[in-house]
Amino acid sequence: MKLITAIIRPEKLNEVLEALFRAEVHGLTISRVQGHGGEVEAVETYRGTTVKMELVEKVRLDIGVSDGFVDVTLDAIKSAARTGEVGDGKIFVVPVERVVRIRTGEVDVEAVTPVSR
Amino acid sequence: MLVATALVLLMTPALAFFYGGLVRSKNVLNTMMMSLASIGAVGIVWVVAGYSLAFAPGTGWLGGGAHLLLNGVGLEPKGSIPHLLFMAYQGTFAIITAALISGSLVERMRFGPYLAFITLWSIVVYAPVCHWVWGGGWLGTLGALDFAGGTVVHVNAAAAALAAALALGPRRDYGRQALLPHNVPFVLLGAALLWFGWFGFNAGSALAANGSAVLAFVNTLFAPAATLTVWMALDRLRTGKATAVGAATGIVVGLVAITPAAGFVGPMGAIALGALAAVPSYCGILWRSRTRLDDSLDVVAAHGLGGATGALLTGVFAAAAWGGSGGLIEGNAAQLGKQLVAVLATLAYSGAVSWALFKAITWVATVRASERLQGRGLDVELHGEEAYGSGEGAILVLSERQNRDAQPKPLPRVHTIADVLEI
Numbered sequence: 100m101k102l103i104t105a106i107i108r109p110e111k112l113n114e115v116l117e118a119l120f121r122a123e124v125h126g127l128t129i130s131r132v133q134g135h136g137g138e139v140e141a142v143e144t145y146r147g148t149t150v151k152m153e154l155v156e157k158v159r160l161d162i163g164v165s166d167g168f169v170d171v172t173l174d175a176i177k178s179a180a181r182t183g184e185v186g187d188g189k190i191f192v193v194p195v196e197r198v199v200r201i202r203t204g205e206v207d208v209e210a211v212t213p214v215s216r
Numbered sequence: 217m218l219v220a221t222a223l224v225l226l227m228t229p230a231l232a233f234f235y236g237g238l239v240r241s242k243n244v245l246n247t248m249m250m251s252l253a254s255i256g257a258v259g260i261v262w263v264v265a266g267y268s269l270a271f272a273p274g275t276g277w278l279g280g281g282a283h284l285l286l287n288g289v290g291l292e293p294k295g296s297i298p299h300l301l302f303m304a305y306q307g308t309f310a311i312i313t314a315a316l317i318s319g320s321l322v323e324r325m326r327f328g329p330y331l332a333f334i335t336l337w338s339i340v341v342y343a344p345v346c347h348w349v350w351g352g353g354w355l356g357t358l359g360a361l362d363f364a365g366g367t368v369v370h371v372n373a374a375a376a377a378l379a380a381a382l383a384l385g386p387r388r389d390y391g392r393q394a395l396l397p398h399n400v401p402f403v404l405l406g407a408a409l410l411w412f413g414w415f416g417f418n419a420g421s422a423l424a425a426n427g428s429a430v431l432a433f434v435n436t437l438f439a440p441a442a443t444l445t446v447w448m449a450l451d452r453l454r455t456g457k458a459t460a461v462g463a464a465t466g467i468v469v470g471l472v473a474i475t476p477a478a479g480f481v482g483p484m485g486a487i488a489l490g491a492l493a494a495v496p497s498y499c500g501i502l503w504r505s506r507t508r509l510d511d512s513l514d515v516v517a518a519h520g521l522g523g524a525t526g527a528l529l530t531g532v533f534a535a536a537a538w539g540g541s542g543g544l545i546e547g548n549a550a551q552l553g554k555q556l557v558a559v560l561a562t563l564a565y566s567g568a569v570s571w572a573l574f575k576a577i578t579w580v581a582t583v584r585a586s587e588r589l590q591g592r593g594l595d596v597e598l599h600g601e602e603a604y605g606s607g608e609g610a611i612l613v614l615s616e617r618q619n620r621d622a623q624p625k626p627l628p629r630v631h632t633i634a635d636v637l638e639i
Binding site: 108110111133135140143145149150152153154 | 389392393588591592593596597600601602605606608609610611612613
């Protein structure tokens with residue numbers, strides 16, 4: 100199992116979600132985060148105060164997947180989140196020791212397999 | 217009339233809140249600026265030329281140049297109020313009408329071309345149509361009834377909004393993503409303030425503190441109340457729930473619909489008119505959202521259909537006893553015909569000229585915000601501000617002046633994270 104953490108542009112979130120659902124990746128968590136990834140800073144002015152915004156709004160996706168789903172997930176995020184300009188974000192893949200589904204007590208691969216409805 | 221003028225001016229910031237709440241948070245400042253900026257640009261142009269072209273003696277089609285730069289507009293009475301005050305009162309109408317158009321253009325238009333459009337529009341479209349109805353032009357002579365601007369303001373703005381939205385094209389995400397209101401309390405605040413300002417708009421249009429003003433005031437209170445009630449009922453029937461955005465929209469539609477009729481129909485007629493007016497706009501909004509027409513904030517359904525319905529129903533409910541010439545109900549079917557002529561003429565002229573004007577601007581300027589710009593949001597990209605920024609990660613850029621003062625050992629002009637890391 101792997102934990103995939105992706106940092107993407109907020110305006111790309113809908114496209115990424117669409118791509119993930121199409122790839123049958125259903126379980127995920129998102130959070131709004133701020134970060135700096137080398138992109139050109141926006142300059143803002145409020146009356147006489149001019150500032151450079153060093154931190155940019157991003158969305159972070161955390162997805163726990165079984166090994167077979169890693170490449171599918173990466174491809175979906177890569178193709179949907181890309182604009183080609185600096186600031187598109189990054190994807191981190193981290194090994195996971197154990198996963199537990201709280202409701203059933205299922206562990207590991209069963210725990211990251213979507214519930215059949 | 218001073219108070220009425222101030223009330224009508226309040227409607228433009230109220231519209232800014234109404235529209236601002238309906239867009240996404242990354243575009244709220246741009247959307248609100250589209251309304252507010254009208255007070256500046258259109259207000260000045262009204263003083264320079266708009267007033268003269270609308271109200272100076274001229275032909276049936278256009279006013280003359282006698283009042284350019286307020287020439288001859290002083291404290292002498294015009295009707296029952298000073299001429300200068302009449303000019304200012306009418307100016308607030310020109311400002312709100314131009315601002316109404318922005319509802320079909322939000323979230324995708326660059327700011328400069330927008331300002332150019334509404335400023336020129338107030339001269340080539342608003343002033344002539346205003347002259348036709350109120351300035352001694354042909355529609356007024358014909359006997360078409362428009363108490364406070366159902367055709368001049370609302371049908372006029374909606375026709376322009378439709379033409380401009382077609383010329384501009386839809387938003388990047390339109391039809392692909394749900395584009396939802398980011399602040400519904402803003403929408404309700406805007407609708408409430410619009411209602412408050414509308415008392416100046418309708419009652420003030422009597423141009424005196426008299427019986428006609430009282431009638432218009434009372435109708436402005438109860439006609440939208442009827443629209444609001446019917447709107448919530450329609451919402452409840454269709455989805456099972458009465459929605460807040462729906463209620464705000466219903467209020468605005470009711471206000472629009474009673475505008476042309478305010479001083480011509482009795483209170484019971486106004487309530488019937490308000491109730492009936494909910495239906496076409498409600499259906500219009502449902503239909504529009506299924507099309508490719510990105511009239512983003514439904515200017516056409518709310519102001520176009522609402523205004524046209526109100527103008528036509530004025531021809532039905534107008535009561536001689538209350539100050540109108542009698543309408544259809546009193547056996548005067550010809551009045552309905554005159555109302556129809558006024559609506560169609562305004563639609564045709566405003567639609568065609570607005571479209572041509574918008575196209576002309578697209579030839580000399582980049583009108584659409586690029587895909588990237590729409591993605592990041594117009595607030596940061598066009599105005600260099602954020603509505604709801606936390607201030608985290610903001611690094612002060614020291615001004616040139618502070619640099620000079622710091623001689624002979626100049627401070628680095630900009631502190632970035634990179635600079636800090638090097639230290």
